[in-house]
Amino acid sequence: MDNSIKKVNIKQKNSILKKITSTKINLIISIMLTILLLTICIIAPYISPYDPNLQDLSISLMPPNSEHLFGTDKFGRDLFSRVLCGGAPSILGSVAIVFIVTVIGVFIGVLGGYFGGKIDSFLSKINDIFLAFPGMVLAVVVAGMLGNGLLNAIIALSIVRWTKFARLARSKTISIKEMTFISSCKISGLSDFQIIIKHIIPNIMRELVITVMLDIGVTMLEIAGLSFLGLGVQPPTAEWGYMLNEGRSYLSTCPCLVLYPGCAIIISVMILNYLGDSIRDFLDPDYKEV
Numbered sequence: 001m002d003n004s005i006k007k008v009n010i011k012q013k014n015s016i017l018k019k020i021t022s023t024k025i026n027l028i029i030s031i032m033l034t035i036l037l038l039t040i041c042i043i044a045p046y047i048s049p050y051d052p053n054l055q056d057l058s059i060s061l062m063p064p065n066s067e068h069l070f071g072t073d074k075f076g077r078d079l080f081s082r083v084l085c086g087g088a089p090s091i092l093g094s095v096a097i098v099f100i101v102t103v104i105g106v107f108i109g110v111l112g113g114y115f116g117g118k119i120d121s122f123l124s125k126i127n128d129i130f131l132a133f134p135g136m137v138l139a140v141v142v143a144g145m146l147g148n149g150l151l152n153a154i155i156a157l158s159i160v161r162w163t164k165f166a167r168l169a170r171s172k173t174i175s176i177k178e179m180t181f182i183s184s185c186k187i188s189g190l191s192d193f194q195i196i197i198k199h200i201i202p203n204i205m206r207e208l209v210i211t212v213m214l215d216i217g218v219t220m221l222e223i224a225g226l227s228f229l230g231l232g233v234q235p236p237t238a239e240w241g242y243m244l245n246e247g248r249s250y251l252s253t254c255p256c257l258v259l260y261p262g263c264a265i266i267i268s269v270m271i272l273n274y275l276g277d278s279i280r281d282f283l284d285p286d287y288k289e290v
Contacts, residue, residue, distance in 0.1 A: 027282045030275040037271050041088040048081035053236040061254050071256050073246065075236075082238040083260050089150050089232075089239045091268060094219035098212055100158040105165025106208065110200055112166075113173030114192065120170075127163050135160045136222060143231040150223075150239075153232040157222055161215075168211055172204040206283050214276035217269040224265055240265050 045052075049069075056076035064071045070079035108127070112120035130138070143156035176182065177200065185195050224241030226232035233239035235246075240261040247257025 023278070023281045023285065026274075027278040030271070030278040033271045034275045037087070037091065037268060040084065041091050044084040044088060048078075048084045050078035050081045052077060052081040052085040052238045054078070055236075061250065063254075064256065070260050071254070073243075073257055074250065077236075079256065079260060082243060083240070083264050086238040086240045086243055086261060087264060087268060089227075089237065090220050090223050090241065090265070091272075093150060093154055093223050094216050097154055097157050097161065097219050097223070098216050100154075101162040102165050102208065102212055104158070105162040105167075106169045106201070106204075108162070109166040109169025109171075110173050110196055110204075113170035114177055114196060114200060116174075123166070124170075127166055130160060130163050133160075136225065139222065139226065140229065140231065143226055148231055148234050150233045150237075153223060153226045156226070156231075157219065161219065161222075164215070165208070165211065168207060169204055172207060173200055176200055176203050210276070210280045210283055213279045214273070217272035217276065220269060220272065221265070 054077060056072075058076065059068070059072050060074050060076040062068055062072040062076075068078050068080065070083060073079055073082070108123050112123035138160045139156045142159055143153055146152035146156060182195060182199060185199060190198070223232055224239070224244070227239045227241030228245045230242075230245065233242050235242065243261040244258055244265075247254070247261070250257050
C-alpha cells in the first residue's frame with residue numbers, strides 16, 4: 001500500500017516538473033520569437049534591399065524573381081522591402097496603444113473600485129456607454145472624424161479600447177480593498193494614494209500583464225483593419241493592412257500582393273498570441289481553457 005502511494009506521489013511530482021519545464025521552454029521560445037520580430041521591424045529600413053517607397057513603373061507587377069524576391073507592386077516598388085518595413089507601424093503602433101489604454105483603464109478602474117460611491121457610479125456609466133457600441137465600429141467613426149494617419153488611428157483605438165482594462169482593474173481593486181491588510185494600512189496612517197500605489201496596483205499587476213500581452217495581437221489586427229479601410233497609415237508608407245487594400249484589386253492576376261502581407265500579419269499575430277499564452281501559463285499555472 002505504501003509503495004503504491006509513493007509511486008503515485010512520484011508520478012505526480014514528475015508530471016508537475018514536466019509541466020513547469022514545458023511552460024518555461026514555451027516562455028523562452030515565445031520571448032525569443034517576439035524579440036526577433038521586433039528587431040526585424042526596427043532594423044528593416046537598414047536591411048531591406050530597396051527603398052520600400054521607390055517607384056519604377058517599368059517593372060510594375062513583376063512576379064517573384066532573383067532581383068525582387070517577392071516581386072513588385074503596381075508602382076514597381078519592391079514587395080519584399082515593403083513587407084519588411086510594413087510591420088513597424090502595425091506592431092509598434094499596437095504596443096503604443098496597449099500601453100496607453102492600460103494606463104487609462106487602470107487609472108479609471110482603480111479610482112472607481114477603491115473610492116466607490118458616486119465616483120464609481122459615474123465612471124461605470126462612462127464605461128457602459130463605450131461598451132454599448134462595437135469597439136471597431138466606434139474606432140472607425142472616431143478615426144473618420146479625426147482624419148487619416150497612423151497617429152489618429154492610435155488615438156481612435158486608444159479612446160475605445162480602455163474599457164477592458166478599467167473593468168479588470170475595478171473588479172480586482174474592489175476585492176483587494178476588502179482585505180485585512182488594507183484596513184491595517186489605513187490604521188497605520190497611509191494615505192489613499194499611498195495605499196493605491198504601494199498595495200492595490202502591485203496586487204493587480206499579474207492579471208494586467210496577462211491581459212496586456214494577450215491584447216497586443218488583437219490591437220495589431222485592428223490597426224491593420226483601419227489601414228485597410230484607408231483610415232490608418234497613408235501611402236506611400238508601407239503597412240501590411242494598407243498593402244492588402246492595394247493588392248485586393250489584383251487578387252486574381254497578382255495574388256502575391258495580398259499573400260505576403262497577409263502571411264506577415266498572420267505570423268506576427270501568432271507570435272504575439274503565443275507570447276501572451278506563454279506568459280499567462282507561467283504566471284497562472286492553474287489556468288484552464290474552457
